Amino acid sequence: MTEIILHHYDLSPFSEKIRLALGFKGLPWKSVKVDAVPPRPMLDALTGGYRRVPVLQIGADVYCDSEVIFRALERLQPAPTLYPSGEGVAKALSHWWDRATWKPAIGILVDYIGEHLPEAFLKDRKESYLGYDISKDAMAPMLPAYVQQMTAFAEWLDSMLAENGDYLTGGKLSAADLTCHHSLWLLRANCGAEAIDAQLRLSPAVTAWMGRIAAVGHGQFSDMTPEEALAAARAAEPADSFAADADPTGLNPGARVTVTPNDNARVAVEGRLVAADAQEIVIARDSAETGTVHVHFPRAGFEVLAAAATARSAA
Numbered sequence: 001m002t003e004i005i006l007h008h009y010d011l012s013p014f015s016e017k018i019r020l021a022l023g024f025k026g027l028p029w030k031s032v033k034v035d036a037v038p039p040r041p042m043l044d045a046l047t048g049g050y051r052r053v054p055v056l057q058i059g060a061d062v063y064c065d066s067e068v069i070f071r072a073l074e075r076l077q078p079a080p081t082l083y084p085s086g087e088g089v090a091k092a093l094s095h096w097w098d099r100a101t102w103k104p105a106i107g108i109l110v111d112y113i114g115e116h117l118p119e120a121f122l123k124d125r126k127e128s129y130l131g132y133d134i135s136k137d138a139m140a141p142m143l144p145a146y147v148q149q150m151t152a153f154a155e156w157l158d159s160m161l162a163e164n165g166d167y168l169t170g171g172k173l174s175a176a177d178l179t180c181h182h183s184l185w186l187l188r189a190n191c192g193a194e195a196i197d198a199q200l201r202l203s204p205a206v207t208a209w210m211g212r213i214a215a216v217g218h219g220q221f222s223d224m225t226p227e228e229a230l231a232a233a234r235a236a237e238p239a240d241s242f243a244a245d246a247d248p249t250g251l252n253p254g255a256r257v258t259v260t261p262n263d264n265a266r267v268a269v270e271g272r273l274v275a276a277d278a279q280e281i282v283i284a285r286d287s288a289e290t291g292t293v294h295v296h297f298p299r300a301g302f303e304v305l306a307a308a309a310t311a312r313s314a315a
């Protein structure tokens with residue numbers, strides 16, 4: 001099997017979801033560490049400039065965003081499934097959690113450790129990623145509101161566990177568990193579990209569930225250099241593993257399109273449309289460093305437009 005390569009950094013909670021998913025599926029993987037602050041020229045060569053982490057690479061196929069990475073892993077190895085209660089509930093829960101908790105979680109995080117974050121990190125997050133200032137001083141006035149949001153959401157997790165048993169969507173772990181774990185993991189790991197459990201009123205059921213998710217582990221992995229990852233892309237042909245029915249907006253294969261996240265880090269990646277359905281879009285890109293790669297994105301949370309239309313709307 002072609003190697004599974006994860007481009008990530010340790011403190012990235014969205015990467016933690018994927019490390020756990022690889023452990024859960026028992027898939028061995030290669031770890032390529034990227035800097036927490038761009039530039040990341042070798043990763044850009046693979047993705048066409050998508051500016052977030054994690055990115056998963058399997059040969060000449062590159063998957064941007066944790067949702068489509070889950071989908072790729074599920075295709076590669078269906079069992080054990082990440083969707084034991086169906087895809088809809090797990091994906092909807094994940095989409096809500098990722099978007100609703102990210103700003104509150106960062107606000108609480110910087111209250112504990114904000115003074116240790118380098119200036120370059122804060123500048124990058126404001127100017128190129130989130131669009132707002134995440135320094136401790138800037139976020140402090142809203143701290144009570146962030147705690148209120150996280151406390152409300154944590155009670156919903158408790159209610160799901162009371163209803164469903166060991167995991168959020170039922171008796172078996174799903175993608176929703178790996179997602180809802182991630183921002184609490186970030187806070188407990190960096191601010192102290194005891195302090196966070198008390199501040200966010202995490203119930204014993206929620207903390208026991210956190211323990212069950214952490215126990216999944218990251219599976220078997222070893223380091224790889226970014227140069228080796230680029231060589232792996234060059235040596236491979238993109239796979240035809242994605243059987244697309246059709247793009248819901250009538251974009252045709254071969255069309256030049258841009259794909260842009262609709263929440264933050266709004267960098268457009270341009271390429272030739274290869275395949276699309278309601279859940280996933282694949283574009284082809286060519287470069288000397290990588291050869292031809294297929295770059296995959298989810299549809300939910302991303303805007304796909306004809307490249308000419310993007311140019312017009314930017315003008």
Ligand SMILES: N[C@@H](CCC(=O)N[C@@H](CS)C(=O)NCC(=O)O)C(=O)O
Pocket residue numbers: 011012013014015036037038051052053054064065066067098129
């Ligand atoms: N929707 C994306 C969100 C990814 C995301 O925001 N990742 C953070 C790190 S946890 C990031 O990219 N931060 C800015 C950066 O590292 O450049 C996903 O699910 O993968």
